Amino acid sequence: MAPERFHEQFDHIQRSMPDVPLALGPAGDAHYLYEKGVVLARDGEEARAVEDTVRAHFTAVRGLSPEHVGRSGPETNRTGVTRIRVGDPGVGDDPVPHALRALRQAEARRGRRLVSRNHVVHIAVNACPGDEPVPVDRTETPNPAVVLDGYGMPDAVRVLVVDTGLVHDHTAYPPLTRTTGDVQLAETDEEGVLHQYVGHGTFIAGILAAVAPDAAVTVRGTLNDAGAVLESEFGARLFEAVDKGGWPDLISLSAGTPAESTTGLLGLDAFMRELRARRTLLVAAAGNNGSDIPFWPAAYTALPEYADSVLSVGALRADGEAEACFSNHGPWVRAYAPGERLVSALTGFRVPVPYRYQHSTYDTCRYGHDYVCTCQFPRHTGVLSEGRESTGGKPDQVMFDGLAQWSGTSFATPVAAGLVAALMAVCRERDPRAAGARLLRDTADRAEVRGARVPALRPPTWRPVRSAAPALSA
Template sequence: MNIQSVGEALIRPGQVLTDRAALSAASRWTQAVSEADGVCVLHLTDGADPREVTAELRDQGIRASPNHVLRGQPLFFGGPASRPFPAPPVPFKPGRARSDVVVGLLDTGVADHPWWSGADWYARLGPEEADATEGAQAGHGTFIAGLLTRRAPGVSLRVHRVLDGDGLGDEAGVVRALHRMRERPPQVLNLSFGCHTFDDRPPPLLSDAIAALADTVTVACAGNTASDRPFWPAALPGVVGVAAVDACEPRRAPYSGYGTWVDACAPGDWLTSSYLDTGDFAGYAAWSGTSFATALVAGAIADAARHEPATEWIRRLLDSEEAPQITDLGVLFSASL
């Protein structure tokens, strides 16, 4: 993937996201346009700066953004969240639990695993939704799928692959996947990835795409940034941003993002879940990161959604004065696996 670093933000060089309304206004900078699922990617002429083009379009009232690169979040180099470790098998049988709840999982895909062997939702997946087999984050989606299905037995997953094996994707791909979910929106949506933006403002097209799923509870990771700088989409209004606490006591994991924009937290250290059957791994791994704390929170919401609308349940919990809270980390969820 072609990537340009802008401060601590990453963007696709020479690309701006917008909608059809901007095509004429941006024509003097545009070399080509690719359009799909409600999103236009402007491929800029040589020398045009995506940040400057974005600023000029926004000054005209047009919703635009550089095509930010998003990353899965066990990416805290040198810390426990940097890579998975082989783990012994974890006994788990889905049993006969049945749930009408659907969780959308946008990630690296999902691989075959005994935990969902024979599940209807897995049988519906196509080859384009299989987990990556190579790269630093191959197995990331499979790991998260295990956390979700254990925390919410009987739930169905709707999988869209938006990250590659290194855990990298871009805003255009995510927005297009979200557009495709509008006809059959899930009750809960797990987004264990994110980014900083070049100007620390919310990315408008990503914000619009999530807001269009009005009856879906979107849960996103606060990032393994060890900072309070807003991490998107977790910092968007209406999104449940999730930080990680450490394994020993309810305090912030050293790598976790934090701040007033974070809504909830859950254990993120050394969680064990499903993984690829490859090399030293026999289908199980231990891994750390806000990616996985996010899955625990999303799973808890999906489990509660068997009995009442997910949007009502999480709104009541986050507004409760009785729920345990940690400053700059929000409401504390337990692992409960």
């Protein structure tokens, strides 16, 4: 039986956040995680109304003591949201669903959403992983390959990558010598083995450096902690990331979460309003659940007020003809770019570093596709997978000494961001949103996604992989 990767990642994220009790979405829905016993509300009068409503409900209707109901955190903050405890997450059922039901009438009276779960925002190969990196030989060339001559824009386009930090020796990879930012806090465990998702931000920066060599790329380690952060903290971290160097032309963000709401994440309201008032274009990953359920903040592009300030990006499979099996899809995904089996820098080139696979591959595609996808190949056995003793025993270990092959909408996103940056350089376009709109308008390439012909952003230096593996038996 194939391992359930989402639940493996749930356990991994919970261990990385030991002081935060986490829960799966309703009925074990493998689409989002959230903090038990806490809801989010806007600061001020709305937060007080939520607190009073929940306290009255839990006392009068459920006959419970209201002592665990109350604010958790500062009265006001820059993100404009307050964490409100709605019960003791360690006793009985999770109180959040009960609290949400109690607040629906209050929301109906006010005609707006008052409250939401406190979702876990994660990098888009984490709770919805595409696959894990695969070593490639030092003689392999990046894919997309590096544009050799650049575009010669006098004032380089500024791109901010919000992700995990850079590996400490990233400058050993020549295209990254000009890349700046935060260094990954902890790259290896006590045995010297790479932690999961180390190199994620470096890999993304390498793709940007290949597609848009003139861009000034800065990487912020906003998601260093297992690539996951609570929604209540995420907005503040995004503000911190832009505050360090000012608002950039482009933000490449390969993180997000599904949610019940159709209007976005409450914890991101303040940041998204600020983004809308700026000239910055947010290029965001569509996520890797193989689903049409909106993944935020990428899905903000479907809201009219954010249509020009957010570009959502899905992933094309290795041959570029259709979507990758894992890629989210739907009308809220604006464009697709190569995102399967890309080659970029994972570590520096000075010392080989071991890595143990966390997930086992599947016998067949877990999303039902019939091509040889990353679900199936290359074969490996992972640490976190249940029943690995009967399917291979010890987890497989590999060595990384520079480049790697990796898949996910995480990596389609910097391809698209790099193309916007390159267009700005070639056309001397100073407005990143105008450049993004022009890129979509002028792109004649199309790919087949669920019966629809969608914009396919294929860089000129990207090489399709027509046959990645021998045929696999089910």
